Amino acid sequence: MKKILSRLSVFLLILLIANVCRVSAATADTARVQLISCEGKAQGTYYIVKYLSADTASLQSRIDSLFKVIDHSLSLYQPHSLINQFNETGKVNMDEHMQRVVEKALFANKATAGLFDITVKPLVYLWGFGVTKPSFKGIPPADSIKATMPYIGSRYLRVKGNTLFALKKGVQIDCNGIAQGYTVDVIGRFLDAAGIRDYLVDVGGELCARGYNVQHKRWSVGVERPSPGDTTYEPVQGIVRLAAEGIATSGNYRRFFDQGKTRFAHTINPLTGEALHNNIISVTVLAKDCFTADAFDNPLILMGVTEGLQWLEKHPEYGLEALYIYRAKDGTIQEAYTKQFGLRLLNN
Template identity: 70%
Template sequence: MKTFFLLLMSICIGTAATAQEQLLKLVTCEGKAQGTYYIVKYLAVDTASMRDRIDSVFAVIDHSLSLYKPGSLINQFNATGDVKMDEHMRTVVEKAIYTSKATQGIFDITVKPLVYLWGFGVTKPSFRGVPPADSIKKALSYVGYRYLSVKGDHLTTTKKGVQIDCNGIAQGYTVDVLGKFLEQQGIQHYLVDVGGELCAKGVNQQGKNWRVGIERPAPGDTAYEPIQAMVELQNNGIATSGNYRRFFDQGRTRFAHTIDPGTGVALHNQIISVTVMAKDCFTADAFDNPLILMGVEKGLKFIAQHPAYGLEALYIYKAADGSIKEARSPGFRYFGIF
């Protein structure tokens, strides 16, 4: 499970609601799924809750991609190195491989052995600390997206023992699936939030664009201030990765749950969070982990050099003097009020 810093907001800006939109009512569905919360807000004439149907969407995706669910397709693959994928798993795996190639392996779903080695896996570790160098080296021998082979709906591995963990991308995918589900019900105005990964379309009940707030941690501890910036969503997605919700401290170094698949070492730079905006939440979620691993300078350079990916990002990081600083790509300022 990733770390998130976004708060769902209903304060919005934009144009006045049309007469037709004024007839629509705001419906809110809330619940627990994928180890976190979800909030779905949408406008509809029929105000009957769709929570049961939304929960069913989660159940289908969990059968495919949940490491927590015994017998899921991903667990079948991790046990045997061979699985016939459903549409959900195939879409996520293909996107993951695409992102791995785009980031030269900085994103890699075969990182599962390292995630567990560092104590950030599904099962609670008996010990959490920096693993021995030889253990990291051994785990790294099973890491590499090139060990994965996709032929049609079949996923196999070319090296025995390779396992995958899609938690760094599957939640953003789920957000977009829920958005498409709402559209299939004739809903054109919605905001979907799954653990802080969001997508939005249309306007809110006031006929204005949806907005979300980004939290900012206080210097020197794990607390956070409610709002750092307001970000407006206009038919796009947003995802955040960071280091102050799942971590451990060893000495003067903080190690977060994001693992570098190149070195096998947990994130321990001065970046507190990176918030990524893209055309959809799936894409934003795919790139937030590699961007936080790249660091501020390399991350912003990557965004500038690859405009086709449609990424914008806001970094929040700790400076050498302990103060909290920000850096963002040029396009990010157009989405928010700072």
């Protein structure tokens, strides 16, 4: 579940060196609480968990254990994970984590008319973004894409009880496009169960928050974005305050390769077999939880600015707000967003 960040990602201004848990004294209202920050590396990226508590006992080891459990379920880098068992045999008895992720993936697949599809694994590997690399570099041959497309489609997946079946031999899944957002919410639920009401969870730039920080203000996260019309990519800092919700970002700067004047990113269109190569730099999505935001950021970047904003307007039932950063036809960097995202976005 590896995602590589860049400066356009939603981020927290904290330098990560090793898995640590820090405690700082702070006063919120009349109750003395501690600001506790647990940091580490997991899922090929960093994580930061910040929360307020009067109990200073570290939750570091329990948080790390959660990552290990989820990796055993969904990591393509773990040889004996449940997802790898399915990809090898076409059948697996899922644990609760895999069940929830597959269920959400099938929901997002239907909601986006197939633009989100976890059966893209063969295409991800064909384009060179998988655990193993193809024998060639760059754009895969057209006949290879054509030969792979018959194995792509959630219609080839069936769930019966806790068992996932592939209805066609050769169908494989990759949950990287959704599992990180799911992990964020799992950690959030763990904190809820521990009686913690004020926290911010960040896993590789995908975040969720509840309650307030030590200043008794909503948790604030930075969104780096170029100013409209700027061609230098120098960022202007914006702030979004999270109120019991999640935020996720998808962009063409995480994993990519350039061929000629075209950038091909790791987001794959399951309907065409093509890697992302439109004018979108990034899309940042706000939702009721990070799981939902992460499920829809990839489809929205594939739709593009105009279609994506129209789709969001037509589907208020999903509770999504989005910010697009894109390159206009004249080469300038522009941004567009839903009305509510615009109201939430504060300049620093």
